[in-house]
Amino acid sequence: MDFYKFLLSRILTFILVVFIGITAVFFVPRFLPSDPVEAMIGQMTSKSAFLDPKAVETLRETLNESFGLQGSVLSQYLGFFKRVLLTQDFGPSLANYPAPVNELIGRALPWTMGLLLTSTVISWLIGNAIGLLAGFRKEKPYSKALEAISIALYPIPYYIFALVLIMLFSYIFPVFPLTATFQGAGFTWEHIRSLIINSTLPALSMILVGTGWWVISMKTISSGIAEEDYVHFARLKGVKERKIMSRYVLPNAALPQVTMLALQLGAIFNGALVTEILFGYPGVGTLIYNSILQADYNLIMGTITLSIIAVAGATFVVDFLYPFLDPRVRYK
Amino acid sequence: MKNWNFRLKAGVAILALFLILGMIFPFFYTGNPIEWGTYPKNLKPSADHWFGTTNLGQDTFWLLAKSLQNSFVIGLLVAFFATVIGALLGLIAGFKGGFIDRLITLMTDSFIVIPSLPILILLGTMLKGRASLLYIAVVLIVFNWPWPARQLRAMALSLRERDFINTAVFSGSGTFKIIVKEIFPFVAGWSLANFVNTILVAIGSESGLAVIGMSSNEKATLGTMIYWANQHQAMLAGRWWWIGSPVIAIALIFIALFLTMTGYQQYSALRRGK
Numbered sequence: 001m002d003f004y005k006f007l008l009s010r011i012l013t014f015i016l017v018v019f020i021g022i023t024a025v026f027f028v029p030r031f032l033p034s035d036p037v038e039a040m041i042g043q044m045t046s047k048s049a050f051l052d053p054k055a056v057e058t059l060r061e062t063l064n065e066s067f068g069l070q071g072s073v074l075s076q077y078l079g080f081f082k083r084v085l086l087t088q089d090f091g092p093s094l095a096n097y098p099a100p101v102n103e104l105i106g107r108a109l110p111w112t113m114g115l116l117l118t119s120t121v122i123s124w125l126i127g128n129a130i131g132l133l134a135g136f137r138k139e140k141p142y143s144k145a146l147e148a149i150s151i152a153l154y155p156i157p158y159y160i161f162a163l164v165l166i167m168l169f170s171y172i173f174p175v176f177p178l179t180a181t182f183q184g185a186g187f188t189w190e191h192i193r194s195l196i197i198n199s200t201l202p203a204l205s206m207i208l209v210g211t212g213w214w215v216i217s218m219k220t221i222s223s224g225i226a227e228e229d230y231v232h233f234a235r236l237k238g239v240k241e242r243k244i245m246s247r248y249v250l251p252n253a254a255l256p257q258v259t260m261l262a263l264q265l266g267a268i269f270n271g272a273l274v275t276e277i278l279f280g281y282p283g284v285g286t287l288i289y290n291s292i293l294q295a296d297y298n299l300i301m302g303t304i305t306l307s308i309i310a311v312a313g314a315t316f317v318v319d320f321l322y323p324f325l326d327p328r329v330r331y332k
Numbered sequence: 333m334k335n336w337n338f339r340l341k342a343g344v345a346i347l348a349l350f351l352i353l354g355m356i357f358p359f360f361y362t363g364n365p366i367e368w369g370t371y372p373k374n375l376k377p378s379a380d381h382w383f384g385t386t387n388l389g390q391d392t393f394w395l396l397a398k399s400l401q402n403s404f405v406i407g408l409l410v411a412f413f414a415t416v417i418g419a420l421l422g423l424i425a426g427f428k429g430g431f432i433d434r435l436i437t438l439m440t441d442s443f444i445v446i447p448s449l450p451i452l453i454l455l456g457t458m459l460k461g462r463a464s465l466l467y468i469a470v471v472l473i474v475f476n477w478p479w480p481a482r483q484l485r486a487m488a489l490s491l492r493e494r495d496f497i498n499t500a501v502f503s504g505s506g507t508f509k510i511i512v513k514e515i516f517p518f519v520a521g522w523s524l525a526n527f528v529n530t531i532l533v534a535i536g537s538e539s540g541l542a543v544i545g546m547s548s549n550e551k552a553t554l555g556t557m558i559y560w561a562n563q564h565q566a567m568l569a570g571r572w573w574w575i576g577s578p579v580i581a582i583a584l585i586f587i588a589l590f591l592t593m594t595g596y597q598q599y600s601a602l603r604r605g606k
Contacts (some may be wrong), residue, residue: 013441020442028454028475151594155586157536159543160579163558167575273449274540288450289544292457304450311445 006318014316026080026301030073075267080301090302095294102300104287112276112283115199116268119206124261126207127214132253134215135222136245147219154212159274161205166278169201176201202279206272214257222253255325259318267307268312335602340595346588354400365394366552379572384573387564396577399552403535406465406553408473410534415527418480419519423511425481426488437485440478448475452537456546458524465548468541472534480526481580489518521600528593532586539582554578 018103041060083089090101130150134143169176176197225231226249234244274286284303336344363370369389377384383392425436455471491497500510535554541547542555545563549556557578561567566575 013438016438017441017445020438021446023444024442025451028451127477151590152587155590156531156583157540157586160582161541163543163562163567163575163579273453274544277544290454292454293451295457300454302451304447306446307450308445311447312441315441315445 003032003265010103010319014312017312018309021312022305023077025304025308026077027073030076030179041142055138084305090305091298093291093296093299095291095296095299104299105284105302108282108284108287111281112272112285113268113281115281116206116266116272118199119203120210120261120264120268122203122211123207123210124214124257124264127211128218128257130211130253131218132222132245132250134283135219135224135253136226136249138219138223143219146215150212150215150219151210153208154216156209156274158205158209159278161208162202162275162276162278165201165205198279198281202272202275202281203276217260218253218257221256222249225249225252258325259322262318262321263311263314267310268310335365335599337595337598337602339591340599343588343591343593343595346584347354347592350400350585350588351404353397354404358394358398358401358524361394361397361455365390366550374569374571383577384571386561386574387566387569387571388464388560392573392577395552395557396581397558399554399578400549400581402465402553403538403555404531406469406538407473407531409466409469410476411527411530413473414476414530415480415523415533418477418526419484420511421477422481422484423488423515423519426485427492427507427511427515433485436481440481440485443475443478444482446475448537449540451475452541453544453546456541465551465553468538468547471535472537475537476530476533480523480530483522483526484519487522491515491518521597525593525597528589528596532589532593535582535585554582 035284041056042061083091088102092098093101093104096104127150130146134146137143231244231248234248235241239248272283273285275281275290276283280286284306287299289301290296291303358365362539367390371389371391372379373385373389374388375381375385381391381393383396385391386395421436421440425433426442452468452471452475455467457571497510497514500514505513536554538547539555539558542553542559543562545559547555547559548555549559555578558575561571561575561578564574566572
């Protein structure tokens with residue numbers, strides 16, 4: 001019974017949190033000084049020599065209607081929720097009219113997922129392996145050296161890494177291209193090769209920073225566990241060091257790290273905004289950036305809503321799964 | 333100073349160096365370091381211009397000093413207000429419980445899920461790169477108070493059960509007085525670490541925003557320095573002193589802040605006898 005009460009209260013919180021987040025984001029772009037409809041009409045009238053003022057007026061109305069920009073801000077707000085809840089449709093993009101927002105996001109998502117999923121998982125694996133070793137044998141000089149390197153790498157913002165990597169590998173040793181250009185399509189060797197070449201630097205900049213954090217946190221956790229009584233006992237009993245590390249220390253130390261990984265995966269939909277922009281990578285981060293520059297309300301709402309749901313969803317899943325992973329924790 | 337560990341010493345030493353450079357040096361420079369064309373362009377580092385000059389004819393050293401000043405002011409402002417607001421709300425939520433707790437927790441959770449960088453870019457475009465530094469600081473405060481609030485609420489929940497708090501309640505102290513007099517000594521250590529971390533986050537967010545041209549482009553901050561250097565292809569032209577000095581400064585400051593934060597945590601853990 002307690003379990004259902006817990007589940008219900010978590011679901012309620014999830015819905016409320018997403019609702020408040022989306023509401024806050026909805027009202028911010030309405031204060032932007034640029035009006036997308038006027039910009040579009042301006043573009044059309046400048047292209048064709050003459051447009052009947054009456055035709056312009058009807059055009060304005062049609063555009064406002066299809067963008068959901070009719071009426072007061074409040075009725076727009078209600079209309080937005082009705083449309084999104086009933087049809088999961090964010091409407092057409094204003095800047096790339098008439099491409100629907102859902103399609104634009106669908107096109108950018110695999111890029112970001114590919115880049116961030118790979119770099120997050122790689123840095124998690126490497127970082128935790130190094131952290132475990134460094135925490136388990138913390139008196140060894142190599143442990144101290146590894147920790148020192150991580151501390152030097154972790155606090156530096158990832159876009160600084162991106163800039164340094166661009167400096168090193170695009171100017172000084174021109175191995176990788178400066179901005180991404182993709183050749184070919186589908187499962188051809190040419191396409192895959194250009195994918196790898198263009199994703200290496202952005203991925204590397206995020207792996208370097210990510211790994212540092214995992215090393216530091218894993219080392220703190222595992223060095224604490226390595227001093228627990230049951231580890232001493234196992235050692236006295238004659239259990240091999242390798243087995244103590246993998247069977248006694250690792251499972252307990254990995255738990256909080258799994259939680260953190262889940263939370264990080266939720267933030268993936270944010271894209272690595274600055275990295276994607278700096279490298280010209282066609283993912284969600286670039287999409288968010290462009291949508292903001294072009295005052296594309298629908299696209300802004302679509303991308304940010306996705307990100308809010310993903311982050312809140314990850315928190316929800318973690319809260320919910322934790323008692324399964326750790327038998328010491330109970331729902332309450 | 334006696335029991336300071338290596339991290340704390342190294343962190344504070346590097347920070348002190350940059351603080352002197354950023355907070356004291358700018359007062360010894362008579363002109364305006366941001367003004368274009370004050371000096372010949374693109375000079376290499378020399379005795380006259382320690383860090384060379386930029387493509388816009390600014391002295392890189394003095395520009396860096398001014399940028400450090402602005403970045404530190406943003407960092408300190410945001411860290412101070414975000415920590416104080418977050419700490420107060422978190423402690424009140426933890427102590428009062430009930431409806432107030434639920435309301436504050438809901439606000440905290442909601443603010444945490446909103447992606448801050450897109451919103452900052454959005455607000456940046458509204459002002460077309462002319463945002464004042466104060467404006468950026470205020471927005472950063474809005475996005476940074478929930479973290480300390482969440483942590484301190486958890487701490488307050490466990491402290492509430494302690495005996496000395498009950499004693500204080502039964503001897504008639506008000507909630508606010510209990511928070512300030514009885515609780516604050518317990519959470520001060522964590523709050524200080526959070527304060528330092530928020531300086532790091534604030535300087536980092538502002539620079540990230542500035543690198544893509546969405547901050548106060550006409551003001552000198554570490555981020556806008558990188559922005560202008562990028563705009564003028566400092567890397568391509570091999571003017572490493574221009575792009576290099578803000579990048580290295582940010583990296584060193586961040587390492588120093590991180591060392592100070594973790595060093596202080598170790599130091600206070602030692603003092604508690606752990």
